[in-house]
Amino acid sequence: MKHPTSIDDSALLARCLELACESASSGGGPFSALVVKEGEIIAEACNSVTRDRDPTAHAEVAVIRKACQILDDHQLTGCTIYASCEPCPMCLGAIYWARADKVIFAASREQASKAGFDDSLVYREVNIPGPERQIPFYHLALSNAEAPFQQWQEFSERHCY
């Protein structure tokens, strides 16, 4: 299945690459992303992990947060995310929670890996049982682990969600 690319897509990705180059040449991360709705750029962002001391400040996460503030909505239905590079699993997750329509990216994860940005480790770790991961995830089954969900359900029922 191939995406029917348009001049717009290429132009918007070219904008991503321009932004990512600007970021890289001023000490930021070499990544950028746009949120586009009905042909209009709603928000632009670059990776600012080291500058902002925020490991979650990948371009896609940053641009989703920005666009949601601008649109005053916690979802990006009807929006396309353009990214200078293939999103990592964290950003993929963020894109799903934001319910964007689709993603179009320029550099592949293999190209990023060649440049020293190895997202493939995280792609692999997602599928490994928690306790066997490089960062182990342990499940400590407490008897009241579902209490927050019950509270949430009661609150929702009281407020007719």
Place this chain on the structure above:
Amino acid sequence: MKHPTSIDDSALLARCLELACESASSGGGPFSALVVKEGEIIAEACNSVTRDRDPTAHAEVAVIRKACQILDDHQLTGCTIYASCEPCPMCLGAIYWARADKVIFAASREQASKAGFDDSLVYREVNIPGPERQIPFYHLALSNAEAPFQQWQEFSERHCY
């Protein structure tokens, strides 16, 4: 492989569940997380997706951002993340980028799913080829896609990273 649980682990998870219940009963998401270093709670956070109109504001992402600001570091080496619920792939990615030591959680993804929080979709989608995903990811291979990485390398060499 079983984690040798301690009284501290149970007590810290109990704190997570208490926070998550408080959050849920005041209209927030029923999730919380702590960052703990050398037995001390560095930061606490709850899910504030709908309140903050930020789909990335899961408890783990929020607590990582907060702890990094407090420690003035973009990494959380030496820290354990306690979470009221098993982290989703976005949060798993954030935990890897933060380089935390380990994760201990209370409710499983199956328990979350039963309560209507279905992270398993995102766990599945990570492994599906981009164009076939529910939110399709398209690779548009531009000839200058690696330009940001080259800029970054040049900048790094000039600044002796």
